[in-house]
Amino acid sequence: MKTVHVNGPVPYPIHIGPGLLDDGQRLAARVRGRHLLLVSDTNVAPRYAARVRDALLGARPDLQIGQYLLPAGESSKTIEQFAAVIAALADLGASRDACVVALGGGVVGDLAGFAAACWMRGVDCVQLPTTLLSMVDSSVGGKTAVDIAQGKNLVGAFHPPRAVLADTGVLATLPLREVRAGLAEVIKYGALGDAAFFDWLGEHQRALLDGDADALAEAIARSCQHKADIVERDPLERGERALLNLGHTFGHAIETEQGYGHPDNDNLNHGEAVAVGMVLAAELSTRLGMAPAQDVQALRGLLAGFGLPVTVPAGLDPQALLARMRLDKKNIAGRLRLVLWRGIGQALVVPDVDEDQVLAVLRAACGRH
Incomplete structure (x- = not known):
């Protein structure tokens, strides 16, 4: 244990x-x-x-x-x-x-x-x-x-x-889809603050998907330690703890717009929505000149390698998604406050993000269908 x-x-x-x-x-x-x-x-x-x-x-x-x-x-x-x-x-x-x-x-x-x-x-x-x-x-x-x-x-x-x-x-x-959904949150810890863990996940992809007990226990323990360290320093999410929401503002908007628990199996579950949300956050970071494009590709490749979605589901409207994002709890004074990154393992909270830039990323993502 x-x-x-x-x-x-x-x-x-x-x-x-x-x-x-x-x-x-x-x-x-x-x-x-x-x-x-x-x-x-x-x-x-x-x-x-x-x-x-x-x-x-x-x-x-x-x-x-x-x-x-x-x-x-x-x-x-x-x-x-x-x-x-x-x-x-x-x-x-x-x-x-x-x-x-x-x-x-x-x-x-x-x-x-x-x-x-x-x-x-x-x-x-x-x-x-x-x-x-x-x-x-x-x-x-x-x-x-x-x-x-x-x-x-x-x-x-x-x-x-x-x-x-x-x-x-x-x-x-646990069904494989649920295992993959959990692995999206595991990948998040590497993406936001631990590039070595990000690489470790890529190296142990097959073992994790096959349900190897030792690999899963290690991934769980390392993820929990990352979260514990952040929660200790910021128990009420007044600063650093917001980093744990990498991908969540976009992901929650997708979940809400699709409808909670809709019987349509094509609707994304939480982990899948976070996977897509992390890609969108990374793409926005690149658009804002904060992060290299190759890191977006690395993130997309790792997520896809675990069988996770990396594109916005068809049929969603960019303006409607942006409206959902305006209700995110991290926002201050009605302005978007998002978790973005400077590359793998380097997440940060960015206040007052330009909505036009967010909308451009959402339009591009929704337009791929």
């Missing part, structure tokens, strides 16, 4: 390795009271919820465990589902020392974490991420949120978990 420690005002460990969902002692050690709400979804719960429940009760027979299941998919990350989790906490009689355990991917983690942040002004949350993407991104750092029609993650709170337990054994059952 690998362990990454997130220090700062609210320290917590990230444990990475196989078998953690069955480690009742480690799970129960983070539960202070006797009320526990297990939040999961209709895809994950049938596989793993009973295991987690049995492990917890084996270590703490006194626990009163409630359960709430979301319909699987991004379309469940809503204020209505948030209210349902709050109601489940009330039905459980959850007290101030209660714990919310989030068992699932990013949707479950974000929603359960937000409910934990709000119930009685904040109770404990333990994250049990079950996708590669949530292991390297959403479960770490304490960002919690729900989506609204106008944009992703616009309603939420910072609420660090008590612990993150990433059981790498569950990745063996």
Whole structure:
């Protein structure tokens, strides 16, 4: 097992390795009271919820465990589902020392974490991420949120978990598309601040796609360490932490414009949208004279090599995407504030980006269809 420690005002460990969902002692050690709400979804719960429940009760027979299941998919990350989790906490009689355990991917983690942040002004949350993407991104750092029609993650709170337990054994059952989506976020860490890791990913591409346990554990640990280091220095995203959003402003605009959880399988999931968003951010950086064009090609090549999309989906309107980007949380005084780069491993936050230049990049990208 690998362990990454997130220090700062609210320290917590990230444990990475196989078998953690069955480690009742480690799970129960983070539960202070006797009320526990297990939040999961209709895809994950049938596989793993009973295991987690049995492990917890084996270590703490006194626990009163409630359960709430979301319909699987991004379309469940809503204020209505948030209210349902709050109601489940009330039905459980959850007290101030209660714990919310989030068992699932990013949707479950974000929603359960937000409910934990709000119930009685904040109770404990333990994250049990079950996708590669949530292991390297959403479960770490304490960002919690729900989506609204106008944009992703616009309603939420910072609420660090008590612990993150990433059981790498569950990745063996993850569909390849979901593995690739997670690898987009892994690639992001190399692109924004670690050129050597970027190169390592290219060298280990086959092993990662084949599900090699050692390669995946290394990629997860290095990604979590990168995020932990940044979160320690900037827990509330008042500066450096915004770098973790490389590709996300463009990517969120694509996700929102396509519609959350639309049944059309051609719609991009979060990791795929971030992959396209990183390419757009790199292209804009080159257009602004900040970065060499060959680095855009290197990024596009690495993403494509992992089977990730690198072009804007057909049918999207550049003006509509720009309108979505105007609602991004990083913007200040109505002006676009984007994460761009000077090349591989050299991301930076750029305030007051010229909308005409952004629109030109979007038009070129949408025009390729």
